Amino acid sequence: xxxxxxxxxxxxxxxxxxxxxxxxxxxxxxxxxxxxxxxxxxxxxxxxxxxxxxxxxxxxxxxxxxxxxxxxxxxxxxxxxxxxxxxxxxxxxxxxxxxxxxxxxxxxxxxxxxxxxxxxxxxxxxxxxxxxxxxxxxxxxxxxxxxxxxxxxxxxxxxxxxxxxxxxxxxxxxxxxxxxxxxxxxxxxxxxxxxxxxxxxxxxxxxxxxxxxxxxxxxxxxxxxxxxxxxxxxxxxxxxxxxxxxxxxxxxxxxxxxxxxxxxx
Amino acid sequence: xxxxxxxxxxxxxxxxxxxxxxxxxxxxxxxxxxxxxxxxxxxxxxxxxxxxxxxxxxxxxxxxxxxxxxxxxxxxxxxxxxxxxxxxxxxxxxxxxxxxxxxxxxxxxxxxxxxxxxxxxxxxxxxxxxxxxxxxxxxxxxxxxxxxxxxxxxxxxxxxxxxxxxxxxxxxxxxxxxxxxxxxxxxxxxxxxxxxxxxxxxxxxxxxxxxxxxxxxxxxxxxxxxxxxxxxxxxxxxxxxxxxxxxxxxxxxxxxxxxxxxxxx
Numbered sequence: 394x395x396x397x398x399x400x401x402x403x404x405x406x407x408x409x410x411x412x413x414x415x416x417x418x419x420x421x422x423x424x425x426x427x428x429x430x431x432x433x434x435x436x437x438x439x440x441x442x443x444x445x446x447x448x449x450x451x452x453x454x455x456x457x458x459x460x461x462x463x464x465x466x467x468x469x470x471x472x473x474x475x476x477x478x479x480x481x482x483x484x485x486x487x488x489x490x491x492x493x494x495x496x497x498x499x500x501x502x503x504x505x506x507x508x509x510x511x512x513x514x515x516x517x518x519x520x521x522x523x524x525x526x527x528x529x530x531x532x533x534x535x536x537x538x539x540x541x542x543x544x545x546x547x548x549x550x551x552x553x554x555x556x557x558x559x560x561x562x563x564x565x566x567x568x569x570x571x572x573x574x575x576x577x578x579x580x581x582x583x584x585x586x587x588x589x590x591x592x593x594x595x596x597x598x599x600x601x602x603x604x605x606x607x608x609x610x611x612x613x614x615x616x617x618x619x620x621x622x623x624x625x626x627x628x629x630x631x632x633x634x635x636x637x638x639x640x641x642x643x644x645x646x647x648x649x650x651x652x653x654x655x656x657x658x
Numbered sequence: 659x660x661x662x663x664x665x666x667x668x669x670x671x672x673x674x675x676x677x678x679x680x681x682x683x684x685x686x687x688x689x690x691x692x693x694x695x696x697x698x699x700x701x702x703x704x705x706x707x708x709x710x711x712x713x714x715x716x717x718x719x720x721x722x723x724x725x726x727x728x729x730x731x732x733x734x735x736x737x738x739x740x741x742x743x744x745x746x747x748x749x750x751x752x753x754x755x756x757x758x759x760x761x762x763x764x765x766x767x768x769x770x771x772x773x774x775x776x777x778x779x780x781x782x783x784x785x786x787x788x789x790x791x792x793x794x795x796x797x798x799x800x801x802x803x804x805x806x807x808x809x810x811x812x813x814x815x816x817x818x819x820x821x822x823x824x825x826x827x828x829x830x831x832x833x834x835x836x837x838x839x840x841x842x843x844x845x846x847x848x849x850x851x852x853x854x855x856x857x858x859x860x861x862x863x864x865x866x867x868x869x870x871x872x873x874x875x876x877x878x879x880x881x882x883x884x885x886x887x888x889x890x891x892x893x894x895x896x897x898x899x900x901x902x903x904x905x906x907x908x909x910x911x912x913x914x915x916x917x918x919x920x921x922x923x
Contacts, residue, residue: 463882485883504851506859506873517854545851554845557887558838562852563859564874565904566831571868573823580819586810587827589782590770594828595860603836608771609829617728618750622822631907638903639830642896
């Protein structure tokens with residue numbers, strides 16, 4: 394499995410393409426409808442940019458469908474690769490949407506937050522794989538290994554659930570960082586002073602559960618501090634709403650536990 | 659400034675006491691009302707445990723009031739150290755609440771998530787300092803330096819705002835980790851698979867703003883994925899509420915920006 398065609402020219406197409414090239418794969422073509430991005434990526438990958446379906450090379454060993462989640466089905470429905478291995482790279486899309494475009498289909502979903510120009514090593518990317526055949530699944534497993542990644546076999550429903558959790562821990566946390574940054578900037582205070590705290594909060598996960606790591610006013614049921622904070626946020630309705638809801642949610646988490654404990658006694 | 663008395667026996671008292679001892683300070687006493695904790699900590703610090711105010715040694719150079727936020731004032735009001743330097747270690751409490759207990763007062767607030775048995779190095783703890791005199795402020799500055807920490811001078815209002823932001827980035831993110839853990843555990847899926855993603859999301863802060871780092875369905879305005887996730891969360895009302903609010907908040911953040919951009923054009 395050495396010859397690859399990449400369909401798509403976004404963040405994941407970049408990451409997978411660049412890594413495959415580094416690992417001596419031959420990227421035959423990059424196909425996508427965004428002409429400029431296709432040319433840029435194709436150049437980086439020493440591949441031929443193509444813009445029409447009929448020009449797609451049918452001699453590749455594997456076709457990566459690295460387009461946005463809502464486009465996977467649409468694009469797949471227009472393709473026909475016979476029995477060549479076609480994989481999509483989405484966390485949210487079912488395997489079966491690829492059915493029409495090949496007999497051998499799979500999923501190769503890098504569970505990571507990826508931006509085009511990042512140089513993330515696949516060593517730090519768990520890859521969630523799935524296929525309609527054991528043979529292809531093993532091929533995807535060894536492909537992940539070649540790229541330096543650990544692979545995990547989950548079905549489409551499980552992958553969707555893991556993706557949901559990924560949104561919660563990554564996208565939502567990042568949004569909290571943004572809200573805090575925005576607030577401090579408005580108050581002419583530096584966000585960077587929080588970096589060590591942010592890093593430590595993540596480090597703590599390796600020694601204890603988040604449940605046990607929880608600290609802060611809501612964890613202590615310290616209403617006075619919570620109300621002081623809410624007062625400080627009177628002019629920042631967006632953060633105030635988030636502050637209120639997450640504090641309530643923390644209090645709820647630890648009150649429930651107490652209630653359960655008391656019930657057991 | 660070599661002789662220290664520690665008032666309090668909780669997480670921060672532990673951290674400060676252990677670090678001071680390591681740096682060759684002499685901890686004369688540990689005073690607190692929780693007898694068991696006081697004895698434990700005093701033993702660790704080679705200090706004398708004391709339980710009544712009248713027994714507190716008045717020959718120390720500095721008194722650390724490391725009690726819980728809502729207790730600082732109560733405890734300070736019962737003490738009188740003349741002109742000895744007394745500092746509290748709270749992010750939320752004003753400097754002035756120490757007024758009654760000494761002429762020389764200050765704040766020494768370690769901006770970090772701290773648990774009793776953690777072995778966090780002060781190198782990764784920004785210390786927020788404040789005092790009612792420049793001389794004492796300089797003493798606190800050099801004390802922080804001796805412990806290996808960077809110190810930052812902010813007034814009480816600024817410190818409260820930084821503390822608020824700390825709650826948002828640390829306590830709230832940690833709660834998101836817990837909610838995701840809880841959800842995956844219920845679905846019999848492993849939370850550890852998300853560790854590399856969580857770490858990368860934090861690493862990204864060093865190269866770009868959280869605003870620019872944002873990815874995910876809410877960032878893209880991908881309603882279909884958001885609705886799929888909300889459907890998956892029908893049995894988990896707590897996480898569903900959090901998911902909805904934070905997705906709305908992300909969408910609001912990027913829609914506002916677009917509107918501003920359009921207005922400028």
